[in-house]
Amino acid sequence: MDTFPPVGPDEEHRFWRHNFDKRLDALETRIDGSFKDLKESIEDLRDAAVKGFPEDDPIGHRRVHEAYIRKAKLREKRTEEIITNLIKGVVMATLLFIATASWNHFKSFL
Numbered sequence: 028m029d030t031f032p033p034v035g036p037d038e039e040h041r042f043w044r045h046n047f048d049k050r051l052d053a054l055e056t057r058i059d060g061s062f063k064d065l066k067e068s069i070e071d072l073r074d075a076a077v078k079g080f081p082e083d084d085p086i087g088h089r090r091v092h093e094a095y096i097r098k099a100k101l102r103e104k105r106t107e108e109i110i111t112n113l114i115k116g117v118v119m120a121t122l123l124f125i126a127t128a129s130w131n132h133f134k135s136f137l
Contacts, residue, residue, distance in 0.1 A: 080088045 077083050077085060
């Protein structure tokens with residue numbers, strides 16, 4: 028069947044069909060092997076990524092970071108409130124000092 032040149036139209040058709048089938052089978056085998064290799068590579072990558080987290084738990088790791096972020100936001104909010112109240116206190120003390128000084132100054136003229 029692999030002889031060339033084929034003799035007659037039927038023989039030629041069988042020759043080309045046979046070669047096409049062989050090439051198609053070889054291509055399918057290569058593609059199947061490539062997909063198998065790709066699947067194994069993806070699984071290896073996933074396993075390596077999961078093993079990079081404590082106790083192989085990426086979801087738990089994310090939750091811990093979310094808790095850290097919530098605590099940091101609360102701390103920032105508390106710090107802003109403390110600074111705001113401190114500034115209010117300083118302003119009020121300054122106004123009280125100015126008012127007292129002004130009152131004593133005007134009282135001395137009376």
